[in-house]
Amino acid sequence: MNNLLSLRDILPNRVRSIRLSRNITQERLAEAADIDTTYISRIESGKKIPTVPILCKIADVLDVHIYELFLPEIKINSSDYKKKKLFSMVNESGPATIDIYSALLSSLNKLKKAKKI
Numbered sequence: 134m135n136n137l138l139s140l141r142d143i144l145p146n147r148v149r150s151i152r153l154s155r156n157i158t159q160e161r162l163a164e165a166a167d168i169d170t171t172y173i174s175r176i177e178s179g180k181k182i183p184t185v186p187i188l189c190k191i192a193d194v195l196d197v198h199i200y201e202l203f204l205p206e207i208k209i210n211s212s213d214y215k216k217k218k219l220f221s222m223v224n225e226s227g228p229a230t231i232d233i234y235s236a237l238l239s240s241l242n243k244l245k246k247a248k249k250i
Contacts, residue, residue, distance in 0.1 A: 140203055145179040147202050151195045152177075166190035 152162055159177070163170040168187060175181035176191075183191070192199040201209065208214055223234060
């Protein structure tokens with residue numbers, strides 16, 4: 134039961150913080166996920182626990198894996214988690230996308246070495 138309570142605490146905050154970090158309004162999220170706006174509000178206030186299909190829609194619109202809606206903020210911000218996420222993105226990518234990632238990281242590394250970032 135304690136795990137359920139912690140999920141009830143984590144989910145509303147995660148949905149809200151991810152949504153806000155992407156500058157998405159509740160209305161836009163609701164429309165894109167084909168959900169009523171009041172339902173999104175109830176999820177974010179902790180008054181409603183959505184079904185798995187609804188969670189999948191929300192995660193899809195927010196461009197996160199569904200499990201990320203249940204991770205505490207401290208976990209999401211850890212270096213280990215970020216590394217695993219980057220490796221996962223690369224592993225799921227095709228050759229053209231990998232080329233883009235490689236060029237981007239190379240450019241960022243050069244800027245870092247030049248102490249411009």
